[in-house]
Amino acid sequence: MSEYDERLVGGAAEGPEEQVIEAALRPKRLDDFVGQERVREQLSLVLRSALRRGRTPDHVLLSGGPGLGKTTLAMIIAAELGQPLRITSGPAIERAGDLAAVLSTLAEGEVLFLDEIHRMARPAEEMLYMAMEDFRVDVVVGKGPGATAIPLDIAPFTLVGATTRAGMLPGPLRDRFGFTGHMDFYSAAELEVIVQRSARLLDVEITDEGAAEVASRSRGTPRIANRLLRRVRDYAEVRGDGVVTREAARAALTLYEVDEKGLDRLDRAVLSSLMRKFGGGPVGLSTLAVSVGEEPETVEVVAEPFLVRQGLLARTPRGRIATPAAWAHLGLTPPPTAPLAGAALFDLDDTPDEPE
């Protein structure tokens, strides 16, 4: 446990309570799904043409960071096709037999949602290849030399796979998806629409400026936008007249230590330490982590990706560097020895960009 464990701006869902609220806020049809214009349009074509031909559509892969709408879109796909949705996930499939059990009970046309598909066990993966391509699996019965493979036909189905790490999917698996939708971060304008919509569903009165304020601090992520909205609503109800105005949103998010760029305490601690203690770097990850009392992994996985994306921190061969934007954001003056502008050119961010 660390003092940064509870993160208002963390990408992942925070347990059962948040999941219930998310279910209520999920758009149900493609037309209600905000943003991701290109994915939505392409997907709409795939689905319509399948419906028109009376066939199951190609398998669909959805890739993108946590909270960007992969699960939501999987549910929408089933709804648009008028088919039931079966949900499972990579970690739940430990053996090929687990997958065979799911596949063999699918009804024709059913949509199978395989979340975190990159975490599926290898033997199951190979079974999935065959199922996706030929709607057939080989079920191995027995062990050793006496083992036999019994071929089993399965009903034509549509697989919707979701992954936060498209780069981690083996090529043969990726190739078997007829359509890949890459979900990007949302613009402030799109998030504003999402916040307005969620406020309506939660019966929260919000002004346009209030929605804009929440949207701009949400790190491009609908899940975070919805979470901040709920905290701001609490504040407006208890300290104000219940209306989420710009002032209420600002005061609430200041209280929760989420700043104008959506940085929280951990993010700012990392930047501040980098600048105040190490003159802006370069400094190694572990040294930086120790200076904020965190595990290197936490700093690297939890704080850095967003800081890098915002152009506030750069990873260079010699260590972490605060960019000029970071000095400006924290209102500090860089010493003459600080690494100069252009540091981002040496960005060695090793998490590969998701393929288009």
Ligand SMILES: Nc1ncnc2c1ncn2[C@@H]1O[C@H](COP(=O)(O)OP(=O)(O)OP(=O)(O)O)[C@@H](O)[C@H]1O
């Ligand atoms: N385009 C959107 N329009 C409106 N709301 C959205 C949109 N995308 C996501 N949301 C909302 O954000 C929340 C999180 O979305 P979702 O669960 O689909 O994300 P995810 O990509 O599956 O995340 P994870 O990787 O953690 O599984 C949901 O409550 C959903 O209502």
Ligand SMILES: [Mg+2]
């Ligand atoms: Mg999901």
